[in-house]
Amino acid sequence: MKKVFIVLSGLTTLCPLVAEEIQPDTLRNIQLEEVVISATRAKQTTPISFSDIPEDVIKKNNFGRDIPYIIALTPSVTITSDAGTGIGYTAFRVRGTDVNRINVTINGIPYNDPESHGAFFVDLPDFASSLSSMQIQRGVGTSTNGAAAFGASVNMQTDNIDTEPYAEIGSSVGSFNTVKTSIKAGSGLIGNHFVVDGRYSVVNSDGYIDRAWVDMQSYHLSLAYSADQTLVKFLTFGGKEKTYQAWNGVDLDLVQRDPLNYTRHYNDLGRYIDDDGKVQFYDNQTDNYTQTHYQLHLTQEFSPNLYLNAALHYTAGEGFYEEYKTDRKYTEYLLTPPVIDGVPLKKTDLIRQKWLDNDFYGATFALHYQKSSWNVVFGGAGSNFEGDHFGKIRWVRIPNNFDPDKDWYRNTSKKTDVNTYLKANVEIARNFWMYGDVQFRYIKYTMKGTDDKYDEETGAMRDITQEHTFPFFNPKVGFTYRANANNSVYASFSVAHREPNRDNYTEAGPNEKPTDEKLYDTEIGYRYQSPSFSFESNVYYMKYKDQLILTGKISEIGEMLTTNIPNSYRMGWELTSAIRFNPLLRWDGNLTLSRNKIKNFTEEDINVYDVEGNWLESRSTYLGTTDIAYSPNVIANSMLTFTYNRFEAVLHSNYVSRQYIDNTSCKDRSIDPYFVNNLRLGYTFSLPHTKSVTAGLEINNLFNVEYETNGYNSETYYVDDKRVNKKRYFPQAGTNILANLTVNF
Template sequence: MNRLVVALFAQFLPISLLAVTLMGKVVDLETQKAIQGATIQLKGQSKEQISSKQGLFQFNNLKAGSYSLSVEKTGYLPKSITLDLRADFNLTLELKAQNVYESMTVSATRAVERSTPVVFSDMSSEAIMQEHTVEDVPMLLVGQPNVYSYSDDGSGMGYSYLKIRGFDQSRIGVMVNGIPLNDPEDHQVYWVDMPDFAESLDSIQIQRGVGSSLYGVDTFGGSVNLQTTQKHTDETYQAAFFGGSYATLKASLKAEIPLADESWHLSVRASSLKTDGYRDNSGSEQWAGYLALARFGEESVTRIIAYTGNEYTHAAWEASAESDLQENHRHNPISYDNTIDNFTQPHYELHHSWFPSDQIHWKNTVFAIKGKGYYEQYKYGRDMWEYGLWEEPDTAPEADIIRQKWVRKEQYGWISEFNLEHDKGKLTVGSYWSTYNSNHWGEVDDLMDLDLPNYTPGFIYYRYVSDKDTLALYVNELFKPNDQLTIMANLHYQDMDYSLDQQEAGNFKGENLHSLKTDYRFFSPRFGINWNIDDQFNVFFNVSRANREPADSQLFDTWQGPDDLGVAPLFNQAHREIVNSMLIRTHWTDPQVKEEELTDYELGALYRTPAMSLRANFFYMDFRNEIVPYGQVNDDGFPIRGNADKTVHRGVELSGTFKLNDNWTLDTNYSINDNYFKEFEYKEFDWGTGEVATLDFSGNTIAGFPDIVANTTITYTRSSFNTSLRWQHFGRQYLDNTEDAERIIPDYNMLHAWAHFSLPWKGRLDDAQLSLKINNITNEKTYSAGYYDAWADENYYWPTAGTHAQLGLRLTFKP
């Protein structure tokens, strides 16, 4: 009892009576040499130091008491200790080199501060868990510089989308553990197929611009590198439960289990999520599982990772007319109750890293990604000939139908990367190979008010298969002529072969049966230089080249695809396959739509002290042959999909982090974007005159991205409590490329907050943490994305959700 009274009384003594100093040195366990640049943090105190060139650090004016101290440095195992400080204390922190317990980080895709000459930002596992409740990964990135994210149902679950510097996610390279996640065929990233994936993430790195990635989809706007849990941690079990607005519920269980004298490690997770969604009829039910088994040897580390999940989501992918949203901000134009998307996509990974010496690291990864699912729709007044249920197009009746569109796809790949540390830097030589196959088909599941003798439910009216093989070879050198300079030079060669073949189904036969084949060869050099002027200030410059082949849908005209009967692809050369005087199919080569090309120029600077960091980056991106809906005309003079000659994405990105005192931290970033067509003539068909009009959009702003993206987050931290408040500003977005002032999303502001509190009554638990996250505190009724519909002469939008919140409880147990 006396000890309790003394402890309570001590909390009210002047800090000058209790102030102590903690100082120390960080050294290599084996060599005992000082380690510079290690991050030493007092958890729960917002106190952080960076070790000096001599490995030294010092914390002043600490209150006497118990502290949890952690130290991290790239290339070393993280270390945590608990200290009971009653007087000034000096300690030595010995870090063990990580070459034996190599992390899963793919060095060819991961940037390093003050070394790699690219602009990037990182989110640690702690930062991810601070913000994550139930939302998909893109919604966790909204506070990062020049990043814009939204979900079509407004709640952050379901289908979510990511943009960087005005580029949509089909032009952003996303990787999980170094494995490309973008679909090889349409380049998209389906975040909805990875429910609650943030629970298994160890870190996220966002590189803006072409960056330093060497394989996968060439990055234009940037790359997002997701690293799943990799730390060699103690045995830990955790349960998390969340509930909140729109009947949203989540339960998650996960465990970290060392095995066999810590030479093996097991990570597992299971999650279940459900929401009604913000928009009408936009609910989603999801489950997910994650498993990773790692073996740590004397000279190698091997990891087997598998994760999967299922999403059953009511569609909200169609925008609503502005007039409908003015009456009901939760409006969803899709009213059929069973318009659902049902998809499962398991991922399998095998990683092996071998370290025959301190200078050599050879990593090999093999992977398999499989997927199968469908979406269902109710379609009004459909032509039965188009659906293969009537022989003659001129006499075909119409009927309402229920259809399902299915896809089954498989991708297999191998990544090999050889790293050599030498006296003047690091050389990386590698290769990436993958083969991809997809099978698409459509079913008529029900006919309304029409009786056809040849119809049975599940009738297949189209089917096509596609194959894509990709090979990439790359070499990357980080050359350090002295302690201040790092020169990056890399060469990247990519070879792709793609084919698509429609199969006989319904009325897809003869003149309506098409095949296409094309190949692409890209050579993308990149060069950069980083100059560390002193221990606090560095500048960098890079120029990078990137190329991107058209997605599958971009090989057809706007609003058309390989599932549309009587539609030929946009190709120049046709070869008719004739057997016994009958046309069997048409083979197409030489696509009309050109591949896209980008040259990216980046100039940046970083100034960092223990109390703050300041970053500035200037970018100019010269974009050639951007694929646009109506960039050319066909032989009959009608506008079709094509390329814009020249577009430019340029801007300024500023960011800063300030440790105001022991408890308060301020993070802020401000980005200005100027994205415009430099040379582009838009082709528009005038239905009144029957002629094609050419509109010169040169100099016009590119639609679909804010001209300003700004975030400011202030955080207050105590030992058992922390809270953050974030203000966001998004500038004006145009809905089309005309720069019509009536076709915009006006600029808007958002305010969000979250808090975490460790409960004092834990029982046998190590931690019981209560959390609350409130989004859109001021209940702004605005829009996140949209377009202008010329047929309806009206703006269409995806609405943002009003004020919504999630309450969570996270329980942690360490035996």
């Protein structure tokens, strides 16, 4: 028998448990699978700040909401949901850094979109049901594959091999007509070598925001072959989503001025005036996307000290969003205006579709060597991305022989990303480890063709043809000292680089030239663990050169826009702790106190108009040191857990301080602080012919708090020296519930 620790909410819980007896063959299979992710994961002797979320915690918190709502239990994390419920389009930030700057991998395979750098969990609904663990590394972290980690990295591992046959049926129902149904099954070991596992899920919800419904499906299928020293595993997983657009947010100033006609969940997307002069909402104002992943992993043990992990991967994505646009110029869509009574019309209503058709493929490898005081990994990856962007006009209110199959614009993108790394963790003296990590990364990115913006000067769609290359060298060094079984300290210094994403180039102003950014990350921490108490304290200083900082503006599809800022930093103090009061009661908590600043900031190019609406000038204002947008100074989580036999109750309390929605530190353009409580109840029992039955209830926003988690400036300008700000916010649902029932056979 051996003792193990369960990790909860990024903390090691305080009661050692006796593990079940594991057969040698099964143990070997598990060890081989762990090699798949060990190349990119941190260990207790790695000198960085990280949190592990194991399978049991994922399962307990998986009621159907997206991955960010499970990550939200860990330090320095804020989350947001377009629909206000955590289902559909969701996102998270770590240390104020948005998901476009957070590295996300699945089994060591890059998941971030190579162009936008985003990680869209809406494309993998109910993916949590196929996860065995997650690790969140804060800061630069260890070298990994794919997008740069400029605030954090998230590593997800899918289900491990289960050598026993099983079946699982789960369903969640709740507020806003939310229904999630999933079916899982596994063959167990077949012929001593093969295992097949599969899952299929359906998620539907109306959403809190008007018409923000979702209709999503996903699957996960794996086939594994294991022998004494070899593991081969093929996986395919994917999702299909259709969601009503809710990425514009809500004009809360309008709600305040006219509460009889507008509410906190009012959604103006799809709004138009019909031929009778009545307000209507287009019923297919939707986002539609299908994403399919294929992964083939090989893990080979050459000796007890030497392993190889290699993988091939391919991801296919295709979809479009459709929208009703009002009062649009014919010329900006390359349409010929009709002539009425000898006068050509200038504007019309139309329905358009903007398409993506992407292919992403590549390979990864990692060679592991471990013996006595040495732990060395040599690895890397290479990938290619090919993407088509094109638009179609499907309907025009007053047409003139237009062709609905003709492209209104089309461009192609190609991106090659190659990296290699060598990292070693060496015990250079008793209980004293030195960590070294060097990575070289090379990116080549090209765009060719026209995009969706009309160029008045040329009378054609704008040409965005361009090419960029980036060679990056990213070194890391650190030390860990373990004084005894309970106490350890660590320190590290890391350098990271990140290239601009597609929007940085296509949304740049006429005088903007986006460039890569550089990060110097210093982390110093202390850890204490015992059977009744654990504590970790970490201080960090992240100094940026040319950081691509969120501006508070969004693109027309809701993507947050950024611009280079020469000099900025993030510094903070992260605390995590857990106390076991008695066998029934435990408390887990984490707290982040931070400063996130831009030095010598100038707000540039704000238009000034007179009272008649005539443009006067473009104004720039020097503001000195200001707060970085979307970066709260305080983030706190408290989790109070009561356990009695097979019953568990958890009260989760979350506080987030004020966040500014631009970089001016103006309170009028900010998200108010919020304090929200959620209650989760769970009870496990058994019935005849079942292994277990788990019933759960989640009551979110227990005290019905009105709060918002995100926002932006749709417009900002001066009229007669008075600042006008047209702001949008993303309100979250009031008290709402989700109940689930999971039966295991």
